[in-house]
Amino acid sequence: MDSLAAAPGTGPATSPLPILRKPRPAARFEDLPTARTLVMGILNVTPDSFSDGGKHSTADTAIAAGLRMFYAGADIIDVGGESTRPGADDVTPAEEQRRVLPVIEALVKAGALVSIDTTHASTAEAAVKAGAAIINDISGLSIEPEMAEFVAASKVPYVLTHRRGDARTMNSLAEYADVAGEVVSELAGVRDKLYAAGVSQEQIIIDPGLGFAKNDAQNWELLQNLDQLDSLGHKVLVGASRKRFLGTLLTVAGKSAAPEERDGATAAITAISAYRGAWAVRVHDVGPSLDAVKVAARMAAGPAQQAVPKTQ
Numbered sequence: 001m002d003s004l005a006a007a008p009g010t011g012p013a014t015s016p017l018p019i020l021r022k023p024r025p026a027a028r029f030e031d032l033p034t035a036r037t038l039v040m041g042i043l044n045v046t047p048d049s050f051s052d053g054g055k056h057s058t059a060d061t062a063i064a065a066g067l068r069m070f071y072a073g074a075d076i077i078d079v080g081g082e083s084t085r086p087g088a089d090d091v092t093p094a095e096e097q098r099r100v101l102p103v104i105e106a107l108v109k110a111g112a113l114v115s116i117d118t119t120h121a122s123t124a125e126a127a128v129k130a131g132a133a134i135i136n137d138i139s140g141l142s143i144e145p146e147m148a149e150f151v152a153a154s155k156v157p158y159v160l161t162h163r164r165g166d167a168r169t170m171n172s173l174a175e176y177a178d179v180a181g182e183v184v185s186e187l188a189g190v191r192d193k194l195y196a197a198g199v200s201q202e203q204i205i206i207d208p209g210l211g212f213a214k215n216d217a218q219n220w221e222l223l224q225n226l227d228q229l230d231s232l233g234h235k236v237l238v239g240a241s242r243k244r245f246l247g248t249l250l251t252v253a254g255k256s257a258a259p260e261e262r263d264g265a266t267a268a269i270t271a272i273s274a275y276r277g278a279w280a281v282r283v284h285d286v287g288p289s290l291d292a293v294k295v296a297a298r299m300a301a302g303p304a305q306q307a308v309p310k311t312q
Helices: 059-071 093-110 121-129 147-154 179-197 216-224 226-232 244-249 259-275 286-300
Strands: 038-044 076-080 114-117 134-137 158-161 204-207 235-238 280-283
Touching: 038 059, 038 286, 059 076, 059 093, 076 093, 076 134, 093 114, 093 121, 114 121, 121 134, 121 147, 134 147, 147 179, 158 179, 179 204, 179 216, 179 226, 216 226, 216 244, 216 259, 226 235, 235 259, 244 259, 259 280, 259 286, 280 286
Parallel strands: 038 076, 038 280, 076 114, 114 134, 134 158, 158 204, 204 235, 235 280
Antiparallel strands: none
């Protein structure tokens, strides 16, 4: 039976008659492209996101936005139901699941590879049952240590993010003598907990946690030393999209650039991160970053092979 997955430019916000599309086979993590850095699209199903002000807070609007990302070429759609901005209020797992599960089911049915952005083990489990293929936990196991047991049992890839404290306290914990070295050391400590729970090395993806318990200068220093993360031996995910340190960089007449005005700078970081070997970047605006990773892959490939003219 055909599904009601909308085509680009259609859906609840633009047309009362979504185009019928046949369900696609479930996307698999192992089938993701390997010749370039991947692009993970950010889909916040929240009323209080710092980046989009709750534009996708309903299932219909979120599904439409996720489909637009998917058809624009996003390799992964990262669906989250709880804001992770500094100072954000906590959301119960029940409310989080109410927000994200219908969206995940619809995007998976359309053929997208979905990750679930959550700190709650019960939400991760429900999302995986709904078809999510990656767990993206920005808490670094600090909220629910039992998450490690579910990751081990499910064998689903897991994004381990560096963060100190929680949304209310992390800004006060941004003190480092050597930010890159301490991030690597602290990630290694949490990784050991994952190993102890039975999580395999291949499941773990490292995120340095830009903006989480890090000030502007520390974010830039961490980006300049991304290669230090390679010592951990895992895939690296870089999530700089629209973050405050980019707004500060782009300040005009004393006013920080608004989140949606930071996409050009985000694409620049995407290109740099991709050229330096990042496994994936996590972004709000898929198109420019997809172009950026393709440019970086071409640059890394070396000189072009010039065609030899045929002799007559």
